[in-house]
Structures are given as structure tokens and as C-alpha cells.
Amino acid sequence: MKNSRNMVLIHGAWQGSWAFAAWTPLLQAHGWKVLAVNLPGNDVSNADSSQANLDGYTAHVLRVLESLDGPAVVVGHSGGGMTASQVAQAAPERVSALVYLAGMMLPSGISYGDVIAQCRAADPSFDYQGIGPHLLWNEDRSTSSVPLDAAMALFLHDCNPTAALKAASRLCAQPESGRTMVNQLSAERFGQVPRIYVECRQDRSVTLPLQQSMQQLTPGARRISLNCGHVPQLACPQELTDALLPILNEITDQPLMELRAPLINA
Template sequence: MTPARTPAAGMLLIHGAWQGSWAWDAWLPELAARGWRARTVDLPGNGANPARDAGLEVSLQIYVDALTEALAAFDAPVVVVAHSGAGVPASQLAEVLPERIACLVYVAGMMLPSGMGYAELVDASAAEVPNAGGIAPYLQWRDEGSSSVVPPEAALEIFLHDCPPEAARQAAAKLTPQQESGRALVTTLSAARFGCVPRIYVEALRDRSVLLPLQRKMQALVPGAIVRSIDCGHVPQLARPAELAALVCDTLGGIGIAPSSPAACSAAPASAAASPHSFTTGTSS
């Protein structure tokens, strides 16, 4: 049976730690070619807006507030795409505003259960998953451990090893300091709100940062997502943008979610509701 069509006003793309809206540049043309309007966001504290970020201590609530503001640019529910650590604020956004989200898409993302931080998952997995810490051993710490930076050589080895070489070098050079208060995040989620939003999880099979065993542990802890695989490293939107776009758009189409008219994006929010689905959230162990 063909699923009922759910029109989405577009996609909101959320970057991960140490990154910015530029992280999606290679993917935007692929989405546009498939009829999707996409809006990127620079999360507070990433340095893109020095006036806004001066003296700011970021938090999960500050991230959710910024994403709520970004949603206001759309007049109907949207598909929220979260890369890597952006999965945590994306999940909390779905808890706060489930009616504004047509689907959550995690791209090698942190799809964690309520009350569990990613460091807790890594610590619990370290004995059985070699190199579970991913980028953590390579980080350089600043301001008495309150922020970190990723050395370019480590970014090329862990994040960008299979991306086009020149694009990888440019991306590594753009990484900015990341406040630890914006990385060590823990959600508060419920089955009634977060759990009613459809989810897609795109696992990156050659990921050296969020390793595949950890991606699959999160899928088990937060069941209900449609899982798709892409044979690349941590940044599919740069390593294989066309393949990722086809994978995501085809999967959305398979559950009836399609882009609405290109004129659907406006300056004011609306209260249209997403289609109900029955999903459950996991609990931390």
C-alpha cells in the first residue's frame, strides 16, 4: 500500500561539533536537484556570529532555542537532518516541537536515549570496541578544559579520510573551537513527544569518529528508526553527497514524505501537525 503523502516545507540541516553551516555546502545542490529546499543553521558558540557568541556559554537549551527560531522560517513541518553530535539537540527539538518536524534524519548521528550522554556510551563500550573514543584522544584542550579544537591532521585522519582531498583540507581548516558545554549534552525525551516523530538513521560504515558499533548500539537503545547504510566515513555529505541525497530522499519518499511547493518557506511559523507515528524511545542502561 502506498503511504499517505506528507508534504514537508523543506529541510533544516544541523551541523555537528567544531563545524558550521558550511559543512552542508556540497550537499545543498544535490537536495535542490531533488526538489528539496534546505536551510542551514550556525549553532550558537561556533564562531560564525562573534557578536552573538561573545561571552556565551552554550547549552542544550540555547541550541534548542536557536533551532526553534530556524524552524520559524518554514510554514509547515520540516525534515530535520542532524550530523554527528547535532543528533542530541535535534532529538530535544523533537521533544519540544514534535508537531513541527515531519521526520528526523540522523547522519552518523548521536541518537541517544533520554538521560544518556555520548561519553557514557563510549565508556560503556570501550572494553569491546577498539578506538571507541574516536576523535577524543586527538583533541587539544583550551581554557582549562572548557573548550577543544581538532588539529587539522586529526580531522583529515578521523573525520575526512575518504573525502575529496582538496575539499577535505578546506573543511579541516574551517573547524572552530567547540565549547565542552555544547558537546557534553544529555536529553530528556518521552515516547509521547519525541517518540511520535518518524526517524531515519543513516549509518556510515567506515566511520572513524562515531564508530559503526556505537552507531548500532544507539539504534538498539532508541529503537524504531528506519536504518540505511552508506559505505563511507564520518562525513557522507562531503564524501558521497549524491549518494547520501538519493538515500535520504528515497527513504523519505518511501514513507510518504515529499517536498511541498518551493513557495512553502516563509518568515512566519504555522502550527500544522506532522502525521502521527508510533515509535518508542530507549532507556539508558
């Protein structure tokens, strides 16, 4: 049995399903059924912010997958990569492939902060902080938001200026519980799912050394390297489509059982 051409898109911090609006029509034109989620406690979601954590995010995406007619490619942008990984751990039979767009592809038990600390120890001269120093916090530091100028400079610097300003203006407050997350993964489940990492060489948020470190820590992903910033689905959606879909077509054209040999030791 072949895989279905379903694709579920998971946004990163401070975003919503709108983050994929420029890319979705290109995917649909190639025959993909695309569903972009709004994670609990983010953007227009009506869910209680108590569900803005890895368990709540994973459960939400699993409900979306259960509504589909077959397995789906699950795409995680930035911090959405952590939810994508956990979804594959929870239901590998429902995930035909994982795609990380400058995404947090982390080993079991390792946080993004841990990766930053490891990279800083190896090269203290490089600035790995990304958006962190620019964030605005509520009184108890349970929620953060991104100033417009920082979003334009660090997330959207290489996007069309009008589209960038629209996207920066839509960024929403983010519960910190939805950022400080740690995956729990196994080779027997997560490790069986084919993975693709879309590396963004001009990223000023999840900088290239961090992306490369995560690929080394979680080996086995096929790599696409784009000369763009943090948001390839807005900066260069056609280039992203042209690079990604041939690999996905190769994966989805294979019988499902051929894809289920362990790919990593998580």
C-alpha cells in the same frame, strides 16, 4: 495535509553551516528548501558562547522552524543529532522526520560518554575514543579544537583531498558545553516523529559499534548503511541523496496525522 519540503541541517561539533555546502545543491535540485544553521557560539555565530548548550541550540533551531511555512525534516550530523532530537521533543508538530548522519541518537538521560563506556565494557579491545585523544584544549578546558592532521585522518579520510583540506581548515573552536549534553525525551513527543539513521560503516570518529549501539538503545529508526567515513555529505553526497530521498518522499507524501502514532518508548 501533506508535509512541506523543508529541510533544516544541524552541524556537529567544531563545524558550521558550511559543513553541508557540497550536499545542499543536490537537495535543492530535488525541490527541497534547505536551511543550514550556525549553532550559537559556533563558527560565524555572533551569539554569546553561554548559549552553546542544548537549551541554546534547541531554541535557535526552533526559531528557524517557526520561520518556515510548514514542518521540516531536521537533519543532525554527528553531535548535531542531539539537538535534532531535543527539537523534536520541544515541537514535534514542526518536525516531519529526523535524520541522523552518523549522528548521536541517544535515549533520554544517556550521554554519548555513557554509550562509549557501555561499548568499552562489552569489548575492551576496541578503540572507541575517536577524536578525543587528539583534541587541543584551552587553559581551563572549556573549549577544544581539532588539529588539522587529526581532522584529515579521522573525519575526512575518504573525502576528495582538496575538499577535505578546505573543510579541516574551517573547523572552529568548540565550547565543551556544546558537547557534554544529555537529552530529555518522551515517547509522547519525540517518540512520535519518524526517524532515519544513516550509518557510516568506515567512520573513524563515531565508530560503527557506537552507531549500532545507539540504534539499539533508541530503536525504531529506519536504517541506511553507507560505506563511507564520518562526513557522508562531503564524501558521497550523491549516494547519500539517492538513498535518503526516496524514504523522505515516502514520509512527506503521507498526511501528517498518519505519522503521529508513537514509534518508541523513550
